Amino acid sequence: MNDLIPIRFRLNGIDRKAAVEPNQVLADLLRDDLGQTDVRVSCDQGVCGVCSVLVDGVPVTACLTPAFRADGCEIVTAKGLASGSDALSDVQRAFVDVSAFQCGFCTPGMVISATALLAAHPAPDRATIVGWLGANVCRCTGYQMIIEAIELAAARRAETLHVRIGEPAD
Amino acid sequence: MIDPVPRSRKRIAPFHLHRPSTVAEAVGLLADLDDAMPMAGGIEVLNRMKAGLRASDVISLSGITELAAVQTGAGALCIGAGVTLHGLARHETIRQSTPGLATAMIPVANVRIRHQATLGGNVLAGTPHYDVLPCLAALDATLVLATTGGTVDITARDFAASAEAMPPRALLLHAAIPGGADVLVHDRSMLPGFLLTLGRQADGTVVAVVAGAHTRPQARSLGITAGELAGGLTPVAATAVARDWARTLPPMRDTLHMSAGWRHRVVPVALSRLLAAQGGGRLAA
Numbered sequence: 001m002n003d004l005i006p007i008r009f010r011l012n013g014i015d016r017k018a019a020v021e022p023n024q025v026l027a028d029l030l031r032d033d034l035g036q037t038d039v040r041v042s043c044d045q046g047v048c049g050v051c052s053v054l055v056d057g058v059p060v061t062a063c064l065t066p067a068f069r070a071d072g073c074e075i076v077t078a079k080g081l082a083s084g085s086d087a088l089s090d091v092q093r094a095f096v097d098v099s100a101f102q103c104g105f106c107t108p109g110m111v112i113s114a115t116a117l118l119a120a121h122p123a124p125d126r127a128t129i130v131g132w133l134g135a136n137v138c139r140c141t142g143y144q145m146i147i148e149a150i151e152l153a154a155a156r157r158a159e160t161l162h163v164r165i166g167e168p169a170d
Numbered sequence: 171m172i173d174p175v176p177r178s179r180k181r182i183a184p185f186h187l188h189r190p191s192t193v194a195e196a197v198g199l200l201a202d203l204d205d206a207m208p209m210a211g212g213i214e215v216l217n218r219m220k221a222g223l224r225a226s227d228v229i230s231l232s233g234i235t236e237l238a239a240v241q242t243g244a245g246a247l248c249i250g251a252g253v254t255l256h257g258l259a260r261h262e263t264i265r266q267s268t269p270g271l272a273t274a275m276i277p278v279a280n281v282r283i284r285h286q287a288t289l290g291g292n293v294l295a296g297t298p299h300y301d302v303l304p305c306l307a308a309l310d311a312t313l314v315l316a317t318t319g320g321t322v323d324i325t326a327r328d329f330a331a332s333a334e335a336m337p338p339r340a341l342l343l344h345a346a347i348p349g350g351a352d353v354l355v356h357d358r359s360m361l362p363g364f365l366l367t368l369g370r371q372a373d374g375t376v377v378a379v380v381a382g383a384h385t386r387p388q389a390r391s392l393g394i395t396a397g398e399l400a401g402g403l404t405p406v407a408a409t410a411v412a413r414d415w416a417r418t419l420p421p422m423r424d425t426l427h428m429s430a431g432w433r434h435r436v437v438p439v440a441l442s443r444l445l446a447a448q449g450g451g452r453l454a455a
Binding site for chain 1: 213216220280281285286
């Protein structure tokens with residue numbers, strides 16, 4: 001019972017091919033086969049959110065997603081959000097600026113969720129942020145700094161938008 | 171050091187994968203294979219396989235586009251079994267036809283799970299406190315199944331009462347919700363002990379469902395109309411309605427979260443407060 005399934009997908013902007021087993025999950029494909037160590041596995045049952053990745057822009061639980069479902073998809077991990085080693089995404093920059101981490105284990109999943117949140121809700125209120133963060137567990141920070149980081153990223157985007165359309169930033 | 175054998179392949183027993191693209195193909199596979207497990211979003215199936223569930227064959231349903239359809243017609247809203255919980259909460263047609271159902275799905279699980287988990291998976295999982303089946307039972311929805319002999323209809327209420335109501339080797343196609351029915355309240359505040367759902371049926375009567383207090387959700391009519399409920403029940407009247415409703419329930423179950431005795435006492439109290447609050451009344455007498 002070893003039917004390998006050929007798949008093609010785009011991972012962090014690079015076209016990839018793989019042959020996956022039916023019982024292989026996306027987290028294992030990304031982490032173990034492709035060395036994507038920013039995709040972490042903790043609870044392994046879809047609760048903690050540390051394995052979160054974006055699949056076609058949607059946040060998914062990589063530990064409960066069959067690897068064969070990646071076929072034809074665009075996958076982005078936390079590492080792929082940065083456009084280069086020195087060019088963090090605005091969400092990543094906001095996390096750094098407010099030190100929204102302690103041990104850092106949950107941070108890739110948090111950044112993925114925050115990125116998806118701001119794509120769905122560009123100006124989220126605190127209740128919306130808290131609701132989305134219910135998908136991610138952090139045992140260090142108490143979440144306050146993570147919420148602040150998301151609010152900061154949203155505020156910076158709004159400021160940029162105002163500047164773009166020629167309105168006062170305040 | 172990275173373990174050379176990924177954990178999924180240690181924990182999930184090997185299986186043959188089938189990826190049908192039509193309902194007919196999937197139904198044929200279910201009929202032909204003796205140990206086949208349908209898988210839509212994969213949340214339940216993979217989680218249970220990690221916990222030891224085995225199946226020689228898994229039928230992935232994600233390639234069957236008609237299972238993800240939402241349609242209105244013939245006086246009913248038909249929601250495909252492959253519609254995700256996120257889709258239930260956000261699909262425009264569902265929000266317009268059954269806004270209470272859409273609202274009920276918003277707090278379920280978390281945003282990632284809602285994007286993957288499906289109506290069908292949630293209904294068929296058999297987990298006592300899952301949200302979709304009690305809502306469908308409260309709406310008097312019909313579950314439409316495909317078998318090799320054609321389609322079969324069963325009521326969500328019958329399926330809630332007993333999983334045996336579903337014929338073997340059937341594929342859930344969609345849930346049909348009668349026009350005019352909607353979820354009035356879906357109260358998850360007592361989880362993990364139990365959840366309560368109030369539904370307005372097409373004829374205007376109100377059904378209350380308790381899920382998680384028994385191994386299967388229990389749906390019973392409250393003997394009042396949605397109009398009477400909206401008009402406001404006094405705390406005394408609400409208590410009487412809730413007690414009468416609770417008397418028809420079978421004995422509740424013991425779990426680590428809540429004893430049977432405690433459930434027996436608190437379910438009618440929670441229901442009576444919910445009822446009293448619907449007409450703008452206060453939660454406490």
